[in-house]
Amino acid sequence: MHLLTYCADGDESPRLGARLGARLGDQVADLTALATAAGTRLPDDLLGLVRAGEAALTTARTLLAHAGPGHPAVRPLAEVSLRAPLRPGKIVGVGLNYVEHVAESHRTLDTERELPDRPVLFSKPATAVTGPGQPIRHNADLTKQLDWECELAVVIGEPAFRVAERDAWRHVFGYSIVNDVSARDQRRSGQWFFSKGQDSYAPFGPVVVTADEIPDPQDLDLSLRVNGELRQDSNTRHMLFGIARLIADISSGVTLEPGDVIATGSPSGVGAGLVPPQFLQPGDLVEATIERIGTLANPVVDAR
Incomplete structure (x- = not known):
């Protein structure tokens, strides 16, 4: 399923939806309304x-199987405004996780030349999250070096603590896109929180694709364009530390x-x-694209 959060009809109240796909003309189904019409709950x-787990997902899949154009809970995707799919409790960022990015960071950002021997981790607060089409805030009083980073986002589905790599996949709910916006000139004595964590520095979306629809998340093309010009072009197979290793490492403590x-x-x-x-x-317009997920587009605005 391609799950999303949207607003419609001038009402800013967020709604839980699912994209029905191009074969049905890019429609979005209101999952809560579908459940109500079927006499059940989501x-x-x-x-x-x-948080509701597999039983709720099974219910959602069953409801969607019987939905289509013409159903009162289904409308064209073009008629709604997407929001960030959810507000995470925490965002764990991973630095220097593509070999070529390690090299360019050493050359331009004074990081170590050697490849890290364990994941480099930092955090982004939930207040940094913004959704598709929402602005990235550029405050020239705080930064002259606002940068982009297209990244595969892993959404956790089950609690994970001290998880072995072999068991990591069962804790994954699905996948999305994060643009890890960074103020390069706001690193403080090696600390990245303010550089990475300001408001709007975590564009997220446009959808969360459930794990069953992406059989190999370690083989996805990803790219980023600024004003239509290609800036990043890589594949998740080039990660230095794969998803299972990341889950095991983070959940160790x-x-x-x-x-x-x-x-x-980021590549x-x-x-x-x-x-x-x-x-x-x-x-500027920034567009981050990942195969099987879609494109996350955000304008840059003056925030002063």
């Missing part, structure tokens, strides 16, 4: 659905809870690594 939001997100790292091609460096400016 959570009102995606975080609730994640931190409990991952349903709805938490792991942003699995090369960030603005700081270009010659000369290029950074985001108000008026």
Whole structure:
């Protein structure tokens, strides 16, 4: 399933939906309304659905199998406004997780030349999350080096603590996209929180694709464009530490809870690594694309 959160009809109240797909003309189904019409119940939001577990997912799949154009709970996707799929309890970012990005970071950002021997982790607060089409805030009083990073997002489905790599996959609910927006000139004595965690620095979406629909998340093309020009182009198979290793490493000391997100790292091609460096400016449009998930597009606006 391609699960999403949306608003419609001038009502800013978020609704739980699912994309029915191109074969049905890119329709979105209101899952809560479908459940009500069928005399059953589903959570009102995606975080609730994640926490409700497999039984709720089975109900959602059954409801969607009987929905289509013409159903009162189904409408064209073009008629709704997408929001971030959910607000994670925490976002765990992974730095320096693609070999070529390690090299460009050493050259331009003063990081170590050697490949890390264990995942480099940092956090982004939930307040950094923004949704598809929502603005990335550029405050020139705080940064002159606003940068992009297209990353595969792993959404946790079951609590994970001290999980072995071989068992990690059972804790994955699904996958999405995070643009790990970064103010390169706001790193503080090696600490990345303010550089990575300001409001709007975690565009997230447009959907969460359930794990059953992505058989190999370690073989997905990902790319990023700024104003239509290709900046990043890679594949998740080039991760230094794969998803299972990341879950095992993080959960060795931190409990991952349903709805938490792991942003699995950026490939090369960030603005700081270009010659000369290029950074985001108000008026830019950033589009992060991952195979089987879609495109997450966000404008950059002046936030002063």
